Amino acid sequence: MDSTFATPLAQRPLEHGCDLVVHSATKFIGGHNDITLGVAAGSRDLVDWLWGFAVLQGAVASPHEAAGGIRGLRTLGVRLAHQSESAMKLASALEGDRRVASVRYPGLPSHPQAELARCQMDLMGGLVTFDVVGGLDAGRHLVESTGICRLATSLGGPETLVTHPASTTHVSLLPEELEAAGIGPGTIRMSVGLEDPDDLVRDLDAALGSG
Numbered sequence: 001m002d003s004t005f006a007t008p009l010a011q012r013p014l015e016h017g018c019d020l021v022v023h024s025a026t027k028f029i030g031g032h033n034d035i036t037l038g039v040a041a042g043s044r045d046l047v048d049w050l051w052g053f054a055v056l057q058g059a060v061a062s063p064h065e066a067a068g069g070i071r072g073l074r075t076l077g078v079r080l081a082h083q084s085e086s087a088m089k090l091a092s093a094l095e096g097d098r099r100v101a102s103v104r105y106p107g108l109p110s111h112p113q114a115e116l117a118r119c120q121m122d123l124m125g126g127l128v129t130f131d132v133v134g135g136l137d138a139g140r141h142l143v144e145s146t147g148i149c150r151l152a153t154s155l156g157g158p159e160t161l162v163t164h165p166a167s168t169t170h171v172s173l174l175p176e177e178l179e180a181a182g183i184g185p186g187t188i189r190m191s192v193g194l195e196d197p198d199d200l201v202r203d204l205d206a207a208l209g210s211g
């Protein structure tokens with residue numbers, strides 16, 4: 001299970017029967033967009049096997065990355081609580097907006113797996129996905145119009161980042177592949193940061209324009 005989006009504070013897949021859990025600690029665990037690091041958790045046997053493989057491949061964390069990971073862990077709790085609360089606020093604001101076709105956030109009662117998320121997750125995390133009315137052009141326009149939310153592909157850091165997968169990260173996919181991945185022409189992925197959520201609501205409101 002890749003549990004990067006949830007972090008170990010929001011969800012613990014080993015308790016739900018998974019054998020091995022990996023996290024890109026580059027994201028929420030590091031939390032400052034300044035390290036590249038990975039974490040794996042599981043049974044002794046599996047972790048020993050992975051460790052041997054990692055050493056053979058030379059995938060060893062540098063002192064800077066390791067120290068950044070430890071520093072990030074100290075503040076993960078407060079950061080993720082703030083990001084989850086802000087994400088819920090933004091998801092609710094977007095859901096009621098006529099310029100937005102749909103919103104996906106596990107904390108929203110409208111999410112198809114809201115009940116499962118409620119049983120399984122302690123926090124709902126900082127990732128919100130929404131589809132703007134107007135498709136490709138409207139999606140591209142939004143990510144180029146925000147002031148506080150920056151257009152970049154990473155997630156889990158202090159700054160709110162937005163991506164428009166159909167015109168950037170997933171531009172090479174065929175229409176049917178995009179659909180299978182749940183990506184529409186107007187889909188926006190937002191990693192909510194540590195800013196004041198009211199500022200973020202105002203930023204998105206202005207970027208959505210007249211719709």
Ligand SMILES: Cc1ncc(COP(=O)(O)O)c(C=O)c1O
Pocket residue numbers: 002004005023024025026027036037038154
């Ligand atoms: C869910 C998820 N897992 C793993 C990775 C890979 O992370 P890293 O860049 O630390 O190797 C990413 C990177 O975007 C990710 O989003």
